[in-house]
Amino acid sequence: MANIQRTQVLVVMIISLLIQISLLQAETIASDVHPNISTLKSIVRITNRLGDGSILNLHCKSPDDNLGLKILAPNKSWSFTFRPNIWGTTVFYCHFTWPRGHSTHFYIYDDIRDGVHRGIPCIYCFWDISKDGPCRFNEVTDAFDICYYWNGDPKQ
Numbered sequence: 001m002a003n004i005q006r007t008q009v010l011v012v013m014i015i016s017l018l019i020q021i022s023l024l025q026a027e028t029i030a031s032d033v034h035p036n037i038s039t040l041k042s043i044v045r046i047t048n049r050l051g052d053g054s055i056l057n058l059h060c061k062s063p064d065d066n067l068g069l070k071i072l073a074p075n076k077s078w079s080f081t082f083r084p085n086i087w088g089t090t091v092f093y094c095h096f097t098w099p100r101g102h103s104t105h106f107y108i109y110d111d112i113r114d115g116v117h118r119g120i121p122c123i124y125c126f127w128d129i130s131k132d133g134p135c136r137f138n139e140v141t142d143a144f145d146i147c148y149y150w151n152g153d154p155k156q
């Protein structure tokens, strides 16, 4: 009787050990796939590439934050940092205007497009704003060649 009990205790111990090992492995795998997502900060940088010496006015907002009106001289940049939310719903929407009445909008950050585990991921999301639309910096080609129409459709 005592022997059976001892065997049962041993079996329970082995099983719980196996469960602990598999949980540990699952945790390791999860942290590989999501590298410290809780501390991750992204940066958006916007540069005026309108040309013609035009000044770019921009006003960016998220549902939580109003980043205010910014005025960018030619070739000048402005940037902001933020922590994408864990639900993958972070967006920043910007209104751009420039001389002679031009006015347009663009989602300068959309987690579905730019999130670290999404379409074309970026942590350093650097944008050149030209009259033809925004182009994002591509770390693979080292050029601003991830380009969009003002309506948000990709160009290539």
Ligand SMILES: *[C@@H]1O[C@H](CO)[C@@H](O)[C@H](O)[C@H]1NC(C)=O
Pocket: 035, 036, 039, 040
């Ligand atoms: C995130 O994890 C990576 C890999 O472990 C590490 O190199 C990096 O410094 C970490 N970043 C932060 C902000 O903790």
Ligand SMILES: *[C@@H]1O[C@H](CO)[C@@H](O)[C@H](O)[C@H]1NC(C)=O
Pocket: 053, 074, 075
């Ligand atoms: C902005 O940069 C472009 C390309 O480098 C250059 O041709 C232009 O002269 C610059 N404009 C100003 C106002 O600095």
